[in-house]
Amino acid sequence: MEKIITRFPPSPTGYLHIGGARTALFNWLYARHMKGKFILRIEDTDTVRSTRESVDAIFEALEWLEIDWDEGPFFQSRRFDIYTEYIQKLLDSGFAYYCTCSPEKLEEMRKKAMEVGGKPKYDGTCREKGLGRTDNAVIRFKAPVSGTTVLEDVIKGNIVFQNEELDDFIIARSDGSPTYNFVVVVDDITMGINTVLRGDDHVMNTPKQILLYKALNSPLPTFGHLPMVLGSDRTRLSKRHGAMSVTAYRDMGYLPDAFINYLVRLGWSYGDQEFFSRDELVEKFSLENIGRSAGIFNPEKLLALNADHIKETPPDELIKYLSPFLKEKGYSFQEGPFIESVIRTLNARSKTLKDMADDAGFYFTDTVSYDEKAAKKLFKPSSFEPLRLLLDQLEALDEFKEADLENAFKAVMEKTGLKLGKIAQPVRLALTGKTASPGIFEIIEIIGKDRVLSRIKDAIGIIKDKEACS
RNA sequence: GGUCCCAUCGUCUAGUGGUUAGGACGUCGGCCUCUCACGCCGGUAACGCGGGUUCGACCCCCGCUGGGAUCACCA
Numbered sequence: 437m438e439k440i441i442t443r444f445p446p447s448p449t450g451y452l453h454i455g456g457a458r459t460a461l462f463n464w465l466y467a468r469h470m471k472g473k474f475i476l477r478i479e480d481t482d483t484v485r486s487t488r489e490s491v492d493a494i495f496e497a498l499e500w501l502e503i504d505w506d507e508g509p510f511f512q513s514r515r516f517d518i519y520t521e522y523i524q525k526l527l528d529s530g531f532a533y534y535c536t537c538s539p540e541k542l543e544e545m546r547k548k549a550m551e552v553g554g555k556p557k558y559d560g561t562c563r564e565k566g567l568g569r570t571d572n573a574v575i576r577f578k579a580p581v582s583g584t585t586v587l588e589d590v591i592k593g594n595i596v597f598q599n600e601e602l603d604d605f606i607i608a609r610s611d612g613s614p615t616y617n618f619v620v621v622v623d624d625i626t627m628g629i630n631t632v633l634r635g636d637d638h639v640m641n642t643p644k645q646i647l648l649y650k651a652l653n654s655p656l657p658t659f660g661h662l663p664m665v666l667g668s669d670r671t672r673l674s675k676r677h678g679a680m681s682v683t684a685y686r687d688m689g690y691l692p693d694a695f696i697n698y699l700v701r702l703g704w705s706y707g708d709q710e711f712f713s714r715d716e717l718v719e720k721f722s723l724e725n726i727g728r729s730a731g732i733f734n735p736e737k738l739l740a741l742n743a744d745h746i747k748e749t750p751p752d753e754l755i756k757y758l759s760p761f762l763k764e765k766g767y768s769f770q771e772g773p774f775i776e777s778v779i780r781t782l783n784a785r786s787k788t789l790k791d792m793a794d795d796a797g798f799y800f801t802d803t804v805s806y807d808e809k810a811a812k813k814l815f816k817p818s819s820f821e822p823l824r825l826l827l828d829q830l831e832a833l834d835e836f837k838e839a840d841l842e843n844a845f846k847a848v849m850e851k852t853g854l855k856l857g858k859i860a861q862p863v864r865l866a867l868t869g870k871t872a873s874p875g876i877f878e879i880i881e882i883i884g885k886d887r888v889l890s891r892i893k894d895a896i897g898i899i900k901d902k903e904a905c906s
Numbered sequence: 907g908g909u910c911c912c913a914u915c916g917u918c919u920a921g922u923g924g925u926u927a928g929g930a931c932g933u934c935g936g937c938c939u940c941u942c943a944c945g946c947c948g949g950u951a952a953c954g955c956g957g958g959u960u961c962g963a964c965c966c967c968c969g970c971u972g973g974g975a976u977c978a979c980c981a
Binding site: 445446447449479480481482484485486539542543546549550556557574592595596597598601605606608609610611613615616617619620635636637638639640641661663664666668670671672698701702703704705707708709710711727728729730731732733734736737738739740741743747782783784785786795845855856857858859860861863864870871872873874875876877 | 907908912913917920928929930932941942944945973974975978979980
């Protein structure tokens with residue numbers, strides 16, 4: 437069977453957004469699943485809107501998503517010779533012609549057509565004039581005026597277009613630069629692309645492109661149009677639906693694997709399975725299970741999936757992703773058992789890596805800042821005795837191991853007659869500054885004897901001061 | 907407006923000519939418990955409407971309605 441060759445062709449006019457990421461992902465997954473090739477192509481023929489920053493932003497986003505490409509990036513701006521050559525081919529074979537109709541005249545025509553309720557299409561004024569090249573002439577494709585063009589879409593099925601609906605679209609502007617529908621086809625032909633997976637919004641372009649393939653005597657690729665991703669109000673996804681840029685999700689603490697897991701499941705299914713590792717996705721991805729209807733982007737489900745992936749990622753692997761968030765907070769640490777245990781206490785409690793870094797503060801700081809309300813409630817005279825007794829118990833311990841710690845607490849419970857909860861909460865506040873944290877024994881073990889003892893002493897001091905004041 | 911596409915819980919979806927229409931997120935209730943989570947158990951909620959075809963349609967066909975896409979010398 438022929439080797440599958442897919443591509444992702446973003447135009448660098450902004451950051452990589454969710455829809456683009458999903459298109460890239462489906463093409464990448466399909467290529468990887470089929471052991472084919474995935475090509476990156478930058479569609480920058482619009483020299484006015486294309487920027488170097490956008491190109492970099494796209495690379496950055498793909499890198500984060502861990503979507504790699506086998507060929508490219510190819511830049512259309514550097515392929516003009518090829519386009520010129522193909523335009524000439526079309527001119528020579530009579531499939532294209534020069535047109536000198538002015539933009540103003542065309543605009544007027546469009547307006548009129550819209551008023552009558554018809555499709556605003558070029559009327560073919562110059563079609564048979566046999567005009568030669570002049571300064572303001574554009575080049576149009578000579579499209580068939582009757583018959584049908586059918587798109588055999590692997591996702592949507594057959595879609596039939598009446599050729600009379602199509603018009604002689606422009607393939608080269610008056611300055612000689614080629615236009616989108618034309619360059620896409622030339623690129624896909626010359627790059628050997630045989631599978632085109634793209635957004636739904638391209639279906640109306642496809643008959644034009646099919647006609648071009650035929651005029652160029654090239655075999656058609658397999659087309660598949662992915663359903664759109666919409667915002668919560670069922671309209672096209674935009675800023676007001678939340679973050680659009682893919683890298684914004686990286687910065688919010690999402691795992692790339694969680695992000696792609698969500699994106700793929702939005703429009704693709706594998707029975708009832710919701711959670712997929714990257715490898716599993718590559719293994720199980722298929723075109724047949726892609727849905728036909730548009731999906732609404734649901735940030736809450738993405739968040740839940742992120743939590744699942746954080747939970748399932750082994751601590752030693754998670755470090756790589758968590759590190760930037762810890763470093764941003766100024767925490768220094770070395771990879772190893774310490775940070776891994778820290779992760780183990782937090783991974784079931786964190787929905788994002790940012791949450792995790794936020795909650796991990798007490799493991800890294802020298803001093804603890806207390807939640808005001810909690811301090812008022814828990815650092816009171818009745819906490820003095822249990823804290824003092826616990827301090828004695830802990831000081832006597834050589835090693836801070838869970839079993840020993842439990843015994844230490846038990847001893848305090850027996851002496852004071854208090855339940856564990858009554859003792860643990862003041863201790864938790866003393867150690868973390870907060871009323872919620874991982875298990876009391878695990879954090880004591882990780883924080884370590886020196887810091888634990890000093891933090892308990894600090895708390896005792898505060899309680900004493902309060903007593904003195906009152 | 908023309909053309910094209912789409913239609914199962916609020917959302918993502920599974921599903922078959924005969925099912926108690928399944929799962930996940932959310933939500934509600936409970937259990938677990940040193941706090942918060944995790945986890946576990948349970949509840950909530952869907953086949954858009956109208957015609958056909960058929961012994962029987964959520965499923966097949968038609969229409970309607972609703973939603974989306976697209977109509978550039980942008981991509």
